[in-house]
Amino acid sequence: MTSHSERTHALLSASGSKRWLTCTPSARAEGLYMQELSNQGITEQESPFAEEGTQAHEYSEIILERELGTITKAQATRRINKFKKEKQYYGPEMEDMVEVYTDFVMERVNAARLETPDALVLIEQRLDFSQWVPEGFGTGDVLIVRDGVLEIIDLKYGKGVAVDAYENPQLKLYALGAIAAHDVLYDIQEVRMTIVQPRLDSISTFEVSAEDLYKWANEVVKPKAEMADNGDGDYEPGEHCRFCKIKSTCRARADEALETAKAEFADDGSLEVKTPEPATLSDDELAEILFVVDDIEKWCKDIKAYALEQALNGTSYEGFKLVEGRSNRVITDEAKAINLLLEKGGVGEDDLYAPRKLETITNLEKKVGKKAFAEILEGVVIKPPGKPVLVTEDDKRPAIQSAESAANDFDDELLS
Ligand code: SF4
Structure with a gap:
């Protein structure tokens, strides 16, 4: 089992595979850039979002181990209490979101055990797909292996970017590593990959045959990985640039x-x-x-x-200079300011304070917990229609009618 916080990154990582499969020279270019930074003594800091994700994975690992019986209830309680005390991102929201994920995993485990009583369940497994990708390895959150079928479940704790399981190269690479390790015993024919992204209320699943997966691995991944490893190919900008280091x-x-x-x-x-x-x-x-x-x-x-x-950091760009941005006045000593205003300003206490304002829904939900919040405020919280935005046709949201087409529909109704 690989500890989530101990995960390391290979040059051709599974999480960056969409990028290096599309823009093959990107991995080496990123490597050079990181080398330059390290030569300057600059180390990459883990973002708070990544740290939060790591903690959510660690917490769900404890819950799953308890549910699967690989640790005793007493051991789980000790680890949970320690986690709650030490981890800064733990709170009602993490509790709820991890529950959504672990409930889903246990549902799938139980379904698999109905088919194959000795189905194998593995948590945080190191998966080696180096047959296709030089030094390729990754860590699968949950693997369920039963006769003929491999299931991979991945927790995405972020809520910034929605990640879909459909043709997801990261999960496909993990699946290849898992098949390579377990095919002999379980004769895997079908692969089911699921991404649970609880903070976006999203669970997406993609199914593929082992045969198609091997075809993709041999015909697409292997040659592209070789090019990426050598830094060959053309740079291809696109959506995948979003997390590219350069x-x-x-x-x-x-x-x-x-x-x-x-x-x-x-x-x-x-x-x-x-x-x-x-x-x-x-x-x-x-x-x-x-x-x-x-x-x-x-x-x-x-x-x-x-x-x-x-x-x-000291670089100068011709025609540009650094200046102070706009700033707002601040009161440095509130207590002193209040006393002075009451004493000399001719105002009363009521004049000094802004009216009390309810916390934002997101903050209230964090404090109360998503589930409890929804139950307690059922019918009190509504979601009004959002402002219209123009998006590409592949967006999952249903199209709304423009004013003109709504008017046309109205005319049609009158005429019919
Ligand atoms: S920014 Fe985009 S085009 Fe440039 S190397 Fe990175 S992935 Fe390739």
Whole structure:
């Protein structure tokens, strides 16, 4: 069993596989960048979100071990009490979210044991997929292996980015490692991969045959991993740049963003750089631009954040200087200010305080616990319709009607 906090990262990590499978030279480029940082004595700090995720994994591991009977109830209680005392992110929210995840895992374990009484259940297992990826290994949160079927369940504790199990390369690589380790005994034909992301109320499952998985491993992963290991191939900017360590200074990403920004459209709709004509964009051209504005916006933000950090560390950029940003006045000694205002300001106590305001729903939910909060305030908390946003067609939310189509529907109803 691998401790979650002891997980290490390989050059071609499973969690970064979407990136190096698409942009094969990225892994080596990131490696060089990290080497440069380390030469300057700069070490990468774990983000609070990553630390929170690590703690949620550790807590769910204790709960699962208790439920599976691999530790006694007394041992579990001791470990839980210690965890609650020592871990800064523990609270009602973590308790609820881990329960959602562990309940799901135990449901799947029980279902597997109905089919195969001696189904194998493994928690936090190191999985070796180095047959396909040089030094490739990862840690599977939960593996359930029964006759013919392998099930992998992964907890994603973050709530910033939704992660779907569909064709998820990280889970597919874990599955390959798990099959390689257990195929002899269980003759695995089917693989079921699930991502539980409780803070986004999301459980997604993807199923694939072992045969298709091997085909992907041999025909896609192996050659791409070899290229990535050698730093070969073309840089391919895209959605996967989001967590790339060189995203702010990557030349390919900058070139693409700048090209796209100055691109106009040929008559056939294809992108090319030319003088705008006619003067205004058509709806089709606008739709093409809408596909790329988010990427350009992200790139601009990354560049600004990176350059500011560098400037604060002493880098100077021609034509730019560091200045103090806008700031607001602050009272340094509240008690003293209150006394002085009461004494000399001609005001009463009521004039000095802002009206009491209820905490935000998120903070109240954190304090009370998600489940209890929903039960206690059933019917009191509502979710009004959100402001309309324009998104790409593959977004999971159902489309809402525009004012014009709603009006048309209304006319149709009157006519029918
Ligand atoms: S930022 Fe994007 S294009 Fe550049 S190396 Fe990273 S993944 Fe590749």
